Amino acid sequence: MLPSIAVLIAVGMAVYVVWPLLSAETAGGPLPLDVTVLGDLKRRRLVVYDNLKDLEFEYQSGKIAREDYEALRTNYLGEAAGLMAATQEAEQLKQDDAVVEREIAARRAMRKSQPKIEYKCQACGYENPLPVKFCGECGARLAVPGKKQG
Amino acid sequence: MNQVGSVGLIAALAFAAYALVAGAVGGRLRSPRITRSAERATWGFFLMITMAVVALEYMILTNDFHNAYVAEHSNRDLLTYYKVASLWAGQEGSLLFWTWLLSIYSALVVWQNRRKNRQLMPYVVSVLMGTGTFFSLLVFFVANPFQELWANGTQAFTAPDGNGLNPLLQYHSMVIHPPMLYLGYVGMVVPFAFATAALITRQLGDNWIRITRRWTMVPWMLLGTGILLGGNWAYAVLGWGGYWGWDPVENASLLPWLAGTAFLHSVMIQEKRGMLKVWNVALVILTFFLSIFGTFLTRSGIVSSVHAFAQSNIGPFFAVFLAIILFFSVTLLFLRLDHLKSENKLDSMVSRESGFLFNNWILLALVFAVFWGTLFPVISKAIENTTVTVGAPFFNKVAIPMGLLLLLLTGAGPLLAWRKTSFQSIRRNFTVPLIVAAVAGVVMFVEGVRNLYAWMTLFLSVFVTICILGEFWKGARTRMRTAKENFAVALYNLTMRNTRRYGGYVVHIGIVLLFIGFAGQAFKTDSKGLMQEGDLLRINNYELRLSELVSGDNPNYEYTRANFSVTKNGEAFTSMHPEKRFYKASQQPTSYVAIHPTLSEDLYVVLAGLDPGTNKAIVQVFVNPLVMWVWIGGVVTLLGTLLAMVPSRVEREMAEMRQAQELIVQAGDAF
Numbered sequence: 001m002l003p004s005i006a007v008l009i010a011v012g013m014a015v016y017v018v019w020p021l022l023s024a025e026t027a028g029g030p031l032p033l034d035v036t037v038l039g040d041l042k043r044r045r046l047v048v049y050d051n052l053k054d055l056e057f058e059y060q061s062g063k064i065a066r067e068d069y070e071a072l073r074t075n076y077l078g079e080a081a082g083l084m085a086a087t088q089e090a091e092q093l094k095q096d097d098a099v100v101e102r103e104i105a106a107r108r109a110m111r112k113s114q115p116k117i118e119y120k121c122q123a124c125g126y127e128n129p130l131p132v133k134f135c136g137e138c139g140a141r142l143a144v145p146g147k148k149q150g
Numbered sequence: 151m152n153q154v155g156s157v158g159l160i161a162a163l164a165f166a167a168y169a170l171v172a173g174a175v176g177g178r179l180r181s182p183r184i185t186r187s188a189e190r191a192t193w194g195f196f197l198m199i200t201m202a203v204v205a206l207e208y209m210i211l212t213n214d215f216h217n218a219y220v221a222e223h224s225n226r227d228l229l230t231y232y233k234v235a236s237l238w239a240g241q242e243g244s245l246l247f248w249t250w251l252l253s254i255y256s257a258l259v260v261w262q263n264r265r266k267n268r269q270l271m272p273y274v275v276s277v278l279m280g281t282g283t284f285f286s287l288l289v290f291f292v293a294n295p296f297q298e299l300w301a302n303g304t305q306a307f308t309a310p311d312g313n314g315l316n317p318l319l320q321y322h323s324m325v326i327h328p329p330m331l332y333l334g335y336v337g338m339v340v341p342f343a344f345a346t347a348a349l350i351t352r353q354l355g356d357n358w359i360r361i362t363r364r365w366t367m368v369p370w371m372l373l374g375t376g377i378l379l380g381g382n383w384a385y386a387v388l389g390w391g392g393y394w395g396w397d398p399v400e401n402a403s404l405l406p407w408l409a410g411t412a413f414l415h416s417v418m419i420q421e422k423r424g425m426l427k428v429w430n431v432a433l434v435i436l437t438f439f440l441s442i443f444g445t446f447l448t449r450s451g452i453v454s455s456v457h458a459f460a461q462s463n464i465g466p467f468f469a470v471f472l473a474i475i476l477f478f479s480v481t482l483l484f485l486r487l488d489h490l491k492s493e494n495k496l497d498s499m500v501s502r503e504s505g506f507l508f509n510n511w512i513l514l515a516l517v518f519a520v521f522w523g524t525l526f527p528v529i530s531k532a533i534e535n536t537t538v539t540v541g542a543p544f545f546n547k548v549a550i551p552m553g554l555l556l557l558l559l560t561g562a563g564p565l566l567a568w569r570k571t572s573f574q575s576i577r578r579n580f581t582v583p584l585i586v587a588a589v590a591g592v593v594m595f596v597e598g599v600r601n602l603y604a605w606m607t608l609f610l611s612v613f614v615t616i617c618i619l620g621e622f623w624k625g626a627r628t629r630m631r632t633a634k635e636n637f638a639v640a641l642y643n644l645t646m647r648n649t650r651r652y653g654g655y656v657v658h659i660g661i662v663l664l665f666i667g668f669a670g671q672a673f674k675t676d677s678k679g680l681m682q683e684g685d686l687l688r689i690n691n692y693e694l695r696l697s698e699l700v701s702g703d704n705p706n707y708e709y710t711r712a713n714f715s716v717t718k719n720g721e722a723f724t725s726m727h728p729e730k731r732f733y734k735a736s737q738q739p740t741s742y743v744a745i746h747p748t749l750s751e752d753l754y755v756v757l758a759g760l761d762p763g764t765n766k767a768i769v770q771v772f773v774n775p776l777v778m779w780v781w782i783g784g785v786v787t788l789l790g791t792l793l794a795m796v797p798s799r800v801e802r803e804m805a806e807m808r809q810a811q812e813l814i815v816q817a818g819d820a821f
Binding site: 018023047058072 | 151153154157158161164165168177180181182183184185186187190191193194197198201266267268269270272351353355357421422424565567568569570571572574575578579624625627628631632
């Protein structure tokens with residue numbers, strides 16, 4: 001009796017394990033990135049800020065001599081500035097990418113939202129697959145929809 | 151029930167092997183559904199191993215002596231909590247237990263990361279379950295605890311009673327010592343798995359380090375606690391008056407702890423300065439390797455030890471597994487060297503970074519020395535065919551100076567600034583601790599502390615303590631000035647703002663206390679005597695009078711008890727009752743040591759037995775100074791580690807900020 005229950009539990013678990021394989025690939029496509037370039041830069045900047053905060057605190061508590069404090073501070077600020085510049089650059093790149101992406105998305109959306117227009121040649125009856133001004137089959141001028149002919 | 155256990159084991163093996171492959175494939179194809187399936191198989195592995203553990207525990211608790219393991223390691227009259235502990239008293243059970251702990255860690259890792267670190271997780275699952283596959287293979291095929299008991303090799307039969315738990319293991323800290331130690335050993339697989347995943351996916355920033363920080367601290371803490379509980383057991387049960395004998399099995403547990411300590415320190419340099427990336431990966435590999443090696447050493451019987459329980463023929467399997475780990479991880483490390491370039495360089499030899507680096511070198515030198523000394527008997531046997539055992543004198547000679555250097559760094563390191571520290575800063579931080587320590591040193595010398603190492607230990611302990619207290623004092627005073635808080639509030643906020651740092655300081659205080667306890671060893675005294683009722687034994691300023699010798703019996707063991715009344719400086723002090731026991735089920739004698747602990751010294755009395763000729767009691771007495779501080783130091787270290795694991799305020803703020811940024815990024819992406 002007990003061994004059969006044990007086997008049943010094992011089989012049940014096996015079904016649970018195999019289940020995701022049977023379903024269609026879940027939305028979102030491939031595994032998402034854990035760390036993006038931009039995210040990594042931001043985190044590194046936060047670390048430098050943290051270091052600066054620590055330095056400030058240690059200086060105030062008298063742990064660090066003035067000359068050390070000033071030298072280290074300059075160093076950290078330089079590091080932060082470098083990271084900031086790199087971040088801006090990456091953001092700019094990302095924005096450029098975004099502009100292009102948005103443009104493409106907008107065009108796609110526009111095309112989808114437009115009523116389907118047929119480019120059927122009135123001369124030969126050929127159904128042109130793309131929006132064209134002249135028929136791909138016989139070369140006759142097509143009537144562009146929404147525009148006056150002529 | 152044996153069948154239930156076997157079903158659990160074989161199903162667990164199937165899930166582990168599946169997850170090993172599915173994880174790797176899912177990661178390679180970047181497929182969420184294969185990854186999800188591999189993750190679920192990890193839970194399946196956990197469920198099935200749990201089933202096997204429950205089956206075995208059920209048989210132990212219900213005295214089911216047709217199971218060979220139960221008949222060998224338990225008996226009817228054993229106390230219930232010792233019965234529970236029988237699970238890890240023998241080879242087969244302890245390997246099953248090991249595997250179970252692995253399954254718990256793996257299931258928790260998968261649960262914690264079910265929405266995070268999607269790129270790393272398939273490989274993490276693969277590594278965890280690779281280890282799981284090895285151990286379930288071992289438990290199922292080589293050391294299966296679900297065997298029937300056979301009479302004359304032909305007929306299954308049920309024993310009327312079991313052979314009982316090894317009497318040496320019937321001690322309260324022995325019930326929790328092995329689980330702690332195992333949790334420590336097993337847990338090191340988690341940082342190793344993340345490091346491997348990071349190597350494979352080339353995500354070698356400090357993401358994996360941040361993920362595994364707590365996953366390293368937990369096993370490190372449990373391993374340390376386990377080691378000290380083992381010391382406590384040896385001290386209270388073995389009756390030779392000490393808690394650490396450089397036994398191979400003790401060394402085996404110390405090795406991954408030392409490597410783990412090095413890792414916990416060096417990761418800070420990578421987080422703060424983006425340096426030592428190769429080093430950190432190497433350390434994590436070493437720590438995991440030494441964990442498995444420790445399990446191997448304890449289990450294989452390759453080196454003889456007073457407490458290498460449950461030895462058998464599993465050595466070669468472990469050797470192969472260790473070779474696989476080493477080959478796989480070192481190859482991977484070399485393939486990824488290009489991705490492990492340092493973001494910064496070492497600015498100065500006098501800086502926090504270099505302090506950490508020295509600490510690492512010393513710890514690793516210590517690992518090497520202990521490793522070498524532990525394996526020396528094996529190596530000498532292989533080369534010259536004579537077993538040369540390396541004893542405590544070798545280990546003490548090497549370990550004490552290194553330990554003292556580490557102690558120095560414990561105090562000095564945190565006072566050095568990152569990047570570089572000028573002479574002026576050094577003078578500012580070290581003047582007061584040095585003066586106080588020097589005064590204490592002179593006082594100790596005048597008071598008669600003439601042993602060089604003991605004197606240095608105590609001198610450094612004062613120095614380090616003042617350094618650390620100074621850190622708390624200066625920090626709190628600054629907060630009082632800048633945030634207008636009173637001292638208590640300032641101290642609290644200071645600690646909670648950066649629990650990692652101040653928890654670390656508390657751990658350092660714990661280490662100082664441990665060293666104070668170790669220093670007491672230099673002043674140990676002992677005395678022996680054959681005594682009959684009414685006799686006196688003197689040691690230092692104690693007098694022990696043997697008032698009576700009693701014999702008795704209970705279901706578990708027979709005993710002879712010596713009742714002593716003790717005076718100190720001529721005044722009544724305490725009474726002590728050491729015993730010599732004879733366990734019935736296992737037919738073995740043991741000593742029950744009587745200890746009177748105080749903060750300054752322990753009085754430790756052993757009844758070694760009765761002299762066969764005269765029937766007088768053979769009594770051995772030790773006065774062990776400062777031993778209590780070892781246990782107190784252990785508790786402080788434990789509390790400090792817990793404090794360091796509390797999310798600090800800064801950390802929470804950063805996490806919130808990150809979350810907000812991620813939301814913005816996500817919103818941007820959606821747009």
